[in-house]
Amino acid sequence: MMAALAAARNGATTILVERYGFLGGMATSALVGPLASVRHRYGGGRLVGGIPWEMIQRMERNGGALLHPIDYHKARLELHTPATDSDLPVGKGDVPFDPEVLKWIADQMMVEAGVHLRYHSFAADIAKDGDRIAAIIVESKSGRQALTGAVIVDATGDADIAAHAGVPYEVGRRGDGALQPMSLIFRLGGVDTDALGDIARPYIHPPARKLAREFVASGRLPVFGGPWTCWGSTFRRGEVFVNMVRLWGDGTDVETLTGNEVTGRQHVQQFVSFLRENLPEFAECYLLDSGPQIGVRETRRIDGEYRLTAEDIRASLRFDDGVALGGHIIDIHSPVGMFSQVREKVAPYQIPYRCLLPRGVANLLVAGRAISATHEAHASLRVMGTGMVIGQAAGTAAALAAQRDGNPRGVDIGALRSTLIEQGAIIDQGIVE
Numbered sequence: 450m451m452a453a454l455a456a457a458r459n460g461a462t463t464i465l466v467e468r469y470g471f472l473g474g475m476a477t478s479a480l481v482g483p484l485a486s487v488r489h490r491y492g493g494g495r496l497v498g499g500i501p502w503e504m505i506q507r508m509e510r511n512g513g514a515l516l517h518p519i520d521y522h523k524a525r526l527e528l529h530t531p532a533t534d535s536d537l538p539v540g541k542g543d544v545p546f547d548p549e550v551l552k553w554i555a556d557q558m559m560v561e562a563g564v565h566l567r568y569h570s571f572a573a574d575i576a577k578d579g580d581r582i583a584a585i586i587v588e589s590k591s592g593r594q595a596l597t598g599a600v601i602v603d604a605t606g607d608a609d610i611a612a613h614a615g616v617p618y619e620v621g622r623r624g625d626g627a628l629q630p631m632s633l634i635f636r637l638g639g640v641d642t643d644a645l646g647d648i649a650r651p652y653i654h655p656p657a658r659k660l661a662r663e664f665v666a667s668g669r670l671p672v673f674g675g676p677w678t679c680w681g682s683t684f685r686r687g688e689v690f691v692n693m694v695r696l697w698g699d700g701t702d703v704e705t706l707t708g709n710e711v712t713g714r715q716h717v718q719q720f721v722s723f724l725r726e727n728l729p730e731f732a733e734c735y736l737l738d739s740g741p742q743i744g745v746r747e748t749r750r751i752d753g754e755y756r757l758t759a760e761d762i763r764a765s766l767r768f769d770d771g772v773a774l775g776g777h778i779i780d781i782h783s784p785v786g787m788f789s790q791v792r793e794k795v796a797p798y799q800i801p802y803r804c805l806l807p808r809g810v811a812n813l814l815v816a817g818r819a820i821s822a823t824h825e826a827h828a829s830l831r832v833m834g835t836g837m838v839i840g841q842a843a844g845t846a847a848a849l850a851a852q853r854d855g856n857p858r859g860v861d862i863g864a865l866r867s868t869l870i871e872q873g874a875i876i877d878q879g880i881v882e
């Protein structure tokens with residue numbers, strides 16, 4: 450979304466190819482929320498500016514986002530049991546939103562910017578000409594078609610285009626290649642959210658979590674993962690998103706995806722019964738929906754001109770070609786087990802433009818979670834606030850490259866950075882509001 454808007458607003462004729470009939474990625478297709486790392490959780494200021502911030506503000510004006518920082522940690526302590534080390538505060542800096550408002554605002558912004566939308570189109574392959582991508586092959590109800598462009602931005606989350614073009618990539622963690630689990634997020638209605646506390650706040654429900662663990666240990670629940678039990682990001686009375694399902698495997702393998710959807714829906718039914726039967730606030734709850742697809746946390750990460758590491762992030766490094774800011778915790782849901790999760794606090798850090806430049810293909814940029822980073826660095830930058838600001842940088846660079854020779858490597862970094870700053874992006878340090 451952000452790459453397309455940035456490219457179009459900077460003068461490029463832009464086509465956006467999307468497999469579904471709506472935009473938003475995991476935010477709408479997997480009911481993932483809230484938007485994390487919009488503000489740094491620990492006082493590093495707002496990290497998201499430019500087009501994503503404009504979209505978030507527009508969602509808020511239309512009743513579809515909650516912008517005001519709330520001290521969730523304090524709220525949670527008031528509501529529930531004392532925090533432990535594994536219970537870092539969640540929510541401060543995150544923006545709960547309504548996925549339906551996001552879809553609608555995204556459509557509007559695309560139309561206003563003159564982006565040519567191609568929904569229901571799956572990018573299935575590419576055609577190459579030397580070291581350049583000559584065309585993207587898309588498949589849809591209209592058949593198989595080739596779309597050409599001077600510069601391509603791969604924002605598939607899975608680096609699909611880069612992989613088809615032969616860009617080298619890494620999968621999962623070093624050593625065994627194990628990936629963070631997938632989760633089928635579901636939404637409940639009929640929950641007594643007044644009894645749970647302020648529904649505007651994301652929260653963990655410690656009694657539910659404790660009980661779920663006991664049920665898993667005694668074989669009465671299939672799996673249950675992470676620290677999250679319920680996630681109140683819908684901010685509507687009576688509704689909660691629940692993130693309890695954990696299923697492992699490769700999110701680029703169609704058999705694995707299919708199996709996980711089937712098993713995930715079965716687990717959702719079991720979780721709904723579990724909540725209904727064991728927790729008074731959920732006694733009257735019912736399943737509203739689950740995401741159109743299972744949420745996928747991690748797949749391919751490209752091998753780019755620079756690979757961002759956890760050490761870079763911990764050192765809060767600055768780069769001459771820094772184009773975006775991240776600041777989410779290093780957040781690794783265990784690739785192998787049910788309950789463990791690495792959650793390491795970091796200061797705001799910069800993401801260099803070189804991470805967006807895949808090796809071996811001249812006219813391709815990668816945006817979102819698939820940029821060049823280690824498993825640990827990815828675990829921080831994978832969140833949606835950071836993905837959106839990377840997207841604006843990629844789209845701006847694509848437009849600048851298209852004005853010259855279609856080579857993103859040749860983009861003048863000074864011009865890219867100054868264009869981003871002029872257009873509201875926050876790339877050097879967070880804005881304390």
Ligand SMILES: Cc1cc2nc3c(=O)[nH]c(=O)nc-3n(C[C@H](O)[C@H](O)[C@H](O)COP(=O)(O)OP(=O)(O)OC[C@H]3O[C@@H](n4cnc5c(N)ncnc54)[C@H](O)[C@@H]3O)c2cc1C
Pocket residue numbers: 466467468469472473474475476478479481482483484485486570571572573604605606607609631632633634692743744745746816817818819831832833834836
């Ligand atoms: C269960 C779960 C919980 C999470 N919790 C949070 C959270 O609380 N806060 C947070 O900020 N982040 C969270 N994340 C992380 C975040 O949602 C993702 O990392 C982020 O959305 C990745 O953004 P992206 O743009 O790279 O990819 P995506 O959001 O996956 O977007 C990719 C887009 O490309 C489209 N696409 C993909 N392949 C093709 C193709 N071949 N042809 C055409 N279109 C294609 C997709 O339909 C989609 O619209 C969570 C993720 C999961 C799975």
